[in-house]
Amino acid sequence: SQQGCDPFAQTQRSKLQHRRARINQQINKEMRMRAGAENLFRATSNHKVKETVALELSYVNSNLQLLKEELEELNSSVDVYQNHSESISVPMIPLGLKETKELDLLVPLKDFISEHYGEEGVLFEKEIKEFMELRQAMRTPSRNEAGLELLMEYYNQLHFLDCRFFPPSGTLGVFFHWYDSLTGVPSQQRALAFEKGSVLFNVAALHTQLGARQDRAGPSGLSRAIDAFQRAAGAFNYLKENFSNAPSLDMSAASLTMLVRLMVAQVQECVFEKISLLRSQNEFLARLQLAQEAAKVEDAYSQVHQAMTQPHVKDYVPFSWTTMVHVKSEHFRALSHYFAAVALCDCPAPSDAELPEQEKAFLQFHLTMPEGPSLRVLLQDPEERRKLGKAHLKKAIMKHEEAMRIHGLCKILRKMDILQEVLAFAHKRSLSKYSEIDHEEDFFETGEAPEIHPKTLQKPEIKSPNFSQVKVTDLFHRLGPLSVFSAKNKWYPARRVHLMRGENGFGFTLRGDSPVLIAGVIPGGCAAEAGLREGDYIISVDGKDCKWSKHAEVVQLLKNTGKEGVDIGVITLQGSECPKADRKAAAASSGPGMPKSNKENSRKSLMNGKGAGALLGWSKRSKRSKKSPSSGVPFTSVGDNEAM
Secondary structure, X not given: OOOXXXXXXXXXXXHHHHHHHHHHHHHHHHHHHHHHHHHHHHHOOOHHHHHHHHHXXXXXXXXXXHHHHHHHHHHOOHHHHOOOOOOOOOOOOOOOOOOEOOOOOHHHHHHHHHHXXXXXXXXXXXXXHHHHHHHHHHOOOOOOHHHHHHHHHHHHXXXXXXXXXXXXXXXXXXXXXXXXXXXXXXXXXOOHHHHHHHHHHXXXXXHHHHXXXXXXXXXXXXXXXXXXXXXXXXXXHHHHHHEEOOOOHHHOHHHHHHHHHHHHHHHHHHHHHHHHXXXXXXXXXXXXXXXXXXXXXXXXXXXXXXXXXXXXXXXXXXXXXXXHHHHHHHHHHHHHHHHHHHHHHHXXXXXOOOHHHHHHHHHOOEOOOOOOOOHHHHHHOHHXXXXXXXXXXXXXXXXXXXXXXXXXXXXXXXXXXXXXXXXXXXXXXXXXXXXXXXXXXXXXXXXXXXXXXXXXXXXXXXXXXXXXXXXXXXXXXXXXXXXXXXXXXXXXXXXXXXEOOEOOEOOEEEEOOOOEEEEEEOOOOHHHHHOOXXXXXXXXXXXXXXXXXXXXXXXXXXXXOOOOOEEEEEEXXXXXXXXXXXXXXXXXXXXXXXXXOOHHHHOHHHHHOOOOOOOOOOOXXXXXXXXXXXXXXXXXXXXXXXXX
């Protein structure tokens, strides 16, 4: 079976995750103390007690503030997740994994098995323990493909747990506890969707860590980083579209929108780095392209910055993240102007043959056309090129200085040497280029350079999680095929019927596989007299379990019956007693049992072929649903983009 990381191994990342867990627990404790103090404050009318409690509350609140600051510093320890090669790469922002508490499902699952399935719960202890071991392992996934597979395996296994143990109207009565990834605030819910959503969040977070650790000095490392950030964006996006009413801030729609944008911007930055590695035949066009790529990165980070400064996100995102994103948007804007200047000043004027191609590229280069001479004159006159280049450099230097100013405002970022080095290097490079092209006798006033049109060769893709990639088998397979033996179905207690073969056989017809259905009972025949009914499912023949048996196997077992007759175990689904409903039940039993509107579930049939029934117990609503959502709903999963 899959293993998680050794939680006690002292890698730098696990030390970080340990500190995160410790702070989470302290925040939890302080919040309980605060709740108690607030209740006392409201309840007491004694002035002296009120004063003491108010003092206590102010202590608790300042403690909470300090803990949250410590957690913010942890969330900003992006350097631990970066690669450690010699080359300078701008740091990326990874996310820490959500922490969860241990969960003991032994008693609740055993009780449900005996009450709902009528089986002895104790006989399923092995399966329950295996499930709990899988959950324990997924709390500490390793930072590689195996760690991702472990999280996906658990996520897929939750689908079966849902179908088997979560009836549409109820829960198991256990609480799932998870801590917010950024604030450490604990949340708990009975809804299994909260567990699924949190695991999916960790799939995305692990992708961000894999992306941040790649060595981006070469094309292969860059491709891996791009892939990881695209998959992270896909997992956050899937979470946003398929789950709603998250009890914790990190999974609110506003936060997830911001995280998707952040991942897209990090992909765009990697694309810029990838293109700057390419050697091109035409230097002029290549520099223009780099300038437009840089403008595209600036545009992406501006959108992230906008999302991070929204009311519900602003106080929650670490200040260092907001600052870093702001710094990057200014930095890449400066780079776009720098590369525009280099294209104009370092590349020779085009020949008549080269002119049309350069004119065409330059036409789409600026957001507004530069003032002055016609395009043809501008491109062919070195002096005009220098003038415009100088205007671009002037803007670049202003933006470099702005990036360095914003960087200096954040205590945590000031400690990050790599970022500072990158900013200082780019600034120095623009300054030296400026002094190189600046002539003492320049009497013209340097004009305002127009902004550069953002454009990219490789548009970021949001790659949704591929759940069917990790194959799992239902741990509770022995309970029987999901088409019948699920939490949503109810059946009457199993009956044992003794049948003797008559002159015309047993007097019934069978249909379907796993389990086999009694499709028709001949009036006055042996079966009818023994009490078998149309719509009954055969679950055993002479003590042999037949829940998973194929049609032919059951027929063979019945054929082998001697004179002494045969004992048949049957169940009747509740609601399938009348012949009409029975025909429906028969049809349902032979189909795979999948509503078409169920988006989250359509991929499950690929995952396990047989009996991948609908995802129940999630208050999932299909397009046909007329019910209006109630307020205060638990964290749920929504099908087909319907918010709750």
